[in-house]
Amino acid sequence: MRRITGAILPVLVVVGVIVAIWYAAAYNMNRAWTLDQAERRALEITASDVFTDTMWQERPRLPAPHQVAIELWNTTAGEPMLRERRGELRPNPRSLWFHAFQTLAPTLLGFVIGTLAGMLLAVSIVHNRAMDMSVMPWAIASQTIPILAIAPIVIVVLNAVGLVGLVPKSLISAYLSFFPVVVGMVKGLRSPGAMDLDLLRTYSASRAETFWKLRLPASVPFLFASLKVGIAAALVGTIVAELPTGARFGLGARLLTGSYYGQTIQIWSALFMAAICAAVLVMILGAIERATLKRMGLDR
Amino acid sequence: MSALTLRPNWAWPGVLICVVAVVWALDWRLAIIAAVWLIAWGINAILARNGTPGARILVPLIFGLTLLTLWEMAVRLYEVSPVILPAPTAIAVAFATNTATLWADFVQTILRGALPGYALGCGAAVLTALAIDRSRFLQKGLLPVGNFIAALPIVGTAPILVMWYGFGPSSKIAVVVAMVFFPMLVNAVQGLKESSAMQRDLMHTYAANYWQTLFKLRLPTALPFLFNGLKICSTLALIGAIVAEFFGSPTVGMGFRIKIEVGRLAMDMVWAEITVAALAGSGLYGLMALAERWLTFWHPSQRRG
Numbered sequence: 112m113r114r115i116t117g118a119i120l121p122v123l124v125v126v127g128v129i130v131a132i133w134y135a136a137a138y139n140m141n142r143a144w145t146l147d148q149a150e151r152r153a154l155e156i157t158a159s160d161v162f163t164d165t166m167w168q169e170r171p172r173l174p175a176p177h178q179v180a181i182e183l184w185n186t187t188a189g190e191p192m193l194r195e196r197r198g199e200l201r202p203n204p205r206s207l208w209f210h211a212f213q214t215l216a217p218t219l220l221g222f223v224i225g226t227l228a229g230m231l232l233a234v235s236i237v238h239n240r241a242m243d244m245s246v247m248p249w250a251i252a253s254q255t256i257p258i259l260a261i262a263p264i265v266i267v268v269l270n271a272v273g274l275v276g277l278v279p280k281s282l283i284s285a286y287l288s289f290f291p292v293v294v295g296m297v298k299g300l301r302s303p304g305a306m307d308l309d310l311l312r313t314y315s316a317s318r319a320e321t322f323w324k325l326r327l328p329a330s331v332p333f334l335f336a337s338l339k340v341g342i343a344a345a346l347v348g349t350i351v352a353e354l355p356t357g358a359r360f361g362l363g364a365r366l367l368t369g370s371y372y373g374q375t376i377q378i379w380s381a382l383f384m385a386a387i388c389a390a391v392l393v394m395i396l397g398a399i400e401r402a403t404l405k406r407m408g409l410d411r
Numbered sequence: 412m413s414a415l416t417l418r419p420n421w422a423w424p425g426v427l428i429c430v431v432a433v434v435w436a437l438d439w440r441l442a443i444i445a446a447v448w449l450i451a452w453g454i455n456a457i458l459a460r461n462g463t464p465g466a467r468i469l470v471p472l473i474f475g476l477t478l479l480t481l482w483e484m485a486v487r488l489y490e491v492s493p494v495i496l497p498a499p500t501a502i503a504v505a506f507a508t509n510t511a512t513l514w515a516d517f518v519q520t521i522l523r524g525a526l527p528g529y530a531l532g533c534g535a536a537v538l539t540a541l542a543i544d545r546s547r548f549l550q551k552g553l554l555p556v557g558n559f560i561a562a563l564p565i566v567g568t569a570p571i572l573v574m575w576y577g578f579g580p581s582s583k584i585a586v587v588v589a590m591v592f593f594p595m596l597v598n599a600v601q602g603l604k605e606s607s608a609m610q611r612d613l614m615h616t617y618a619a620n621y622w623q624t625l626f627k628l629r630l631p632t633a634l635p636f637l638f639n640g641l642k643i644c645s646t647l648a649l650i651g652a653i654v655a656e657f658f659g660s661p662t663v664g665m666g667f668r669i670k671i672e673v674g675r676l677a678m679d680m681v682w683a684e685i686t687v688a689a690l691a692g693s694g695l696y697g698l699m700a701l702a703e704r705w706l707t708f709w710h711p712s713q714r715r716g
Contacts, residue, residue, distance in 0.1 A: 125553050244455070244466065245471055249471060249474065264678065264685075267676075271495050343564075354657050369570065370571075378571055389563050
């Protein structure tokens with residue numbers, strides 16, 4: 112009980128305040144349109160009419176939270192993922208699950224590629240002085256570049272080479288998840304102190320043994336912290352990769368078409384779906400992290 | 412170090428020459444690229460091992476130049492179409508001939524969009540952090556929510572904010588503010604908690620009031636965290652401003668130019684824009700790093716040696 116009041120209550124209050132502000136903002140931003148419509152049709156309307164209308168407009172400037180919730184429900188639970196067309200089962204572009212899947216698949220593929228490449232690079236940086244001195248400064252400098260600006264080019268270039276679909280998007284998310292992993296892993300592999308390393312020397316452990324028995328286990332907590340940053344970055348990468356190419360499916364494409372046709376509710380529901388995906392991915396990693404650290408006895 | 416490593420080791424160059432020879436039999440162009448790479452890598456390896464003075468700067472420099480050379484060689488030897496990947500020299504030419512356009516884009520995106528948004532967003536975040544710092548309840552509630560929002564794909568709000576604030580710089584500023592606010596807030600709140608109870612008690616015994624404690628103790632101890640936030644946000648600000656332009660912009664700006672030139676397959680111009688973005692991003696990050704070194708010289712991470 113104390114845990115609930117101590118940790119969850121403040122969060123609930125903050126979330127409640129945010130929702131309340133949202134409702135107030137939706138009323139304020141949509142009111143002008145309602146009043147304008149009423150004036151054109153020369154209708155007399157009461158304050159409560161105005162309020163109801165601002166909450167249920169078809170293309171509001173800011174949709175009310177329940178409108179987004181209803182749209183989310185209708186496009187996930189209300190639409191089948193596959194539908195029959197010309198005698199065969201095709202993905203249903205009205206289903207938000209389908210769009211989420213189109214974004215998640217490259218995100219996960221890119222995340223795996225980026226993580227593996229990042230770990231490999233981190234290991235070689237820690238073990239090779241020349242590698243450390245030449246690659247590390249550029250890896251850091253590359254992060255000061257708005258990498259996402261390159262996304263459209265990568266997509267176009269890979270299109271020209273004949274790669275379409277999953278791979279180009281996942282390369283961008285791989286690039287974005289790659290850097291946090293390199294930095295975290297290098298930090299982790301170097302975290303064993305001089306005393307630990309000396310101890311292993313007294314055991315006359317080889318470099319490989321030092322790596323497997325000391326450095327790698329020591330890097331795990333750092334690795335997980337990086338992975339959580341990396342997967343969120345990977346998702347952003349995929350979404351942005353979908354923007355400039357006119358992709359038809361995926362959450363980014365959903366944002367773009369929504370913005371073309373002024374479908375604000377569609378934009379917001381895609382945005383929430385993206386947020387939910389990011390949160391779920393980070394939570395899954397958090398659960399794996401806790402389980403792993405517990406097994407390793409590093410649990411605090 | 413044993414005496415063995417001081418003697419020149421001829422085994423490695425021998426292996427490398429063999430590798431190059433084998434590759435030559437398959438594809439002579441690849442062999443030339445591999446040879447250049449291996450020679451440059453060898454120089455770097457020797458420099459790094461001997462710890463020559465200046466190696467800290469020389470080694471990354473050689474590495475970067477090698478990459479550029481390899482890029483140029485690959486494009487020329489394989490006759491890659493400039494539509495796919497222009498050579499670095501072609502990009503340099505595009506950069507030099509279009510400086511006026513690039514400058515206009517830079518002014519529009521960075522000076523009018525990203526920087527005001529960065530200043531506004533980070534400033535608002537620090538002020539909010541100060542406000543919630545006085546309430547434990549808010550800290551407990553806002554930090555998890557802030558951490559959560561900081562991990563969400565906020566770039567996605569770009570179409571909405573462009574719809575609200577129009578195509579001009581104000582919508583870019585809004586996107587940047589939305590992007591930098593939460594990462595900065597989380598760092599600022601964390602930083603304000605850094606001073607230890609003992610230090611705060613000491614200020615108390617000096618009869619320092621809230622503001623004196625804030626300016627003399629808590630803000631200085633928060634500085635490393637503030638700068639961490641500022642450095643993270645410097646890249647986010649540029650990304651926000653550029654991505655927001657994909658959703659609508661006046662006919663100037665880096666995001667607009669990238670979108671248009673990709674459509675016209677003028678890749679050298681796109682890469683020139685990327686160079687500008689890279690220079691601007693590194694410049695902003697570098698400024699923050701310099702300010703950090705100047706203001707937090709006392710922090711362990713800034714000590715040398």
